[in-house]
Amino acid sequence: MNQHGQRGGDHGHREGHGHGHGDDLDWAAMADMLELEGETLIPYVRQALAELRHLDPHRVLDIGSGPGVAACRLASMFPEAEVVAVDGEPELLARAEQRAERLGVRLRTRQARFPEDLAELGPADLVWSAQVVHHVGDQQDALRRLAALLDVGGVLAVVEGGLPPRWLPRDLGFGRPGLQERLTVAMAEGFDRMRAELPGSVAVVEDWPGMLRAAGLTDVRSRTFLVDLPAPLAEGPRRFVRRSLERHRAASDEFLDAEDLATLDRLLDPADPAGVDRREDLFLLTARTVHLGRRPAL
Template structure:
């Protein structure tokens, strides 16, 4: 994504591999969302994926719009390099653009289709960002915005150790960490996250809202296990100081690659969650 400034300490070469794996696991959401999006705008001359990361969604956009100029936009050069490499592997035509948001919105050029997935919450003034996006849409253009949904679940309620309901409590800790992250963003503006209303205030027409499921039942493959491990590791870092000692110990055991009860080994790990897509149209 482009709103990386509060993640400047990360090694994007290393993080890029994890992000690509994560995007591949939740790809069913992207696939379904793009089918819906294409039904509203089957032809496009120019397509932007803003906050593209390693290019999983951007490459799919390039596949379904082979005659369009598809541009992956991100603020991390290492992620754009991964996007180009992925496009080469898949044989699709993809351009990349290095940009920092929100400063560079005005430099991106106009587009018929814009995809922005889980990026706006990294920007302090989300309404101002939506207004910028509205300005990038060509008449008749469509913006697809992915934000929110349902928390992902990986484990049964009772995992055989620790206090029952661990992942629900981890959700609370992560939510508090997210609120703290938002509070520290530059130029943060508090707003009720009614995305349909925000779209309308930005001068676009709210054209629909749909949620799409990610469902990988147990037993899962090794790549999906790696996704679960990396997500729980990140959530633990995000909410570590908000967990009780017992829950911190539970998380440590779940992340231990040598423990048979850890997520890399136990047979009952799954992935179940949903992401919500808001569609906006330019009059």
């Protein structure tokens, strides 16, 4: 995730799989991480969905559902609705189906590529799309297409931005203090590069509420929800921090100096008592922003 709470610079990059969405990210290879991340950050989804509990939707779309952690929450919250997890990766949709079965919720899945297949997916009363629009070259166009899926009165919820994650004490007891801040900067650099390299990448002022209004929506508001997992971390979130640091280590050679890379190596050493598998002071603090808008009557 970058400084906006988004993933960047730490992506799994494809090596000639040839079934991408136009970018070169191998989302299927990231299935474990995406599911672990979804489960770890579920507190923000729970809080965001509480804001939507007054709705009584007939059809709900989770666009870019990944392995379906939020989609299953939506299905459990709106058991009468047809909830559809939509993603470009069949492997991730299979995970979503397995998850729904395990949890005993009714979930449909549909494979689609964004933005080109979006028009075929509507109509819906609620469209949820978390951490997906920033992977599309033209974000404003993607929002217009998402808004166009809504019936009159329907709600679009787009999760973009928030606060960068924090896991580490400022002073780890070794290395130069402040590694977390430097990781945040590295993530922001990677994110910029990811955006610049997307096909059809269009620069836009990332004023998400303004962009939702430009997509024709009204009653636009943004709410930010905290994920606050204090030390000591349970096994799942601890594994999430390890995986996040591993991805940093793989992607940060050009962004971090030798001392910080050595600090990361020590943190990732399973045998080191000061490493992330063993230390008691790891925590997880982050926030996600949900931008909401409603499709007005014509």
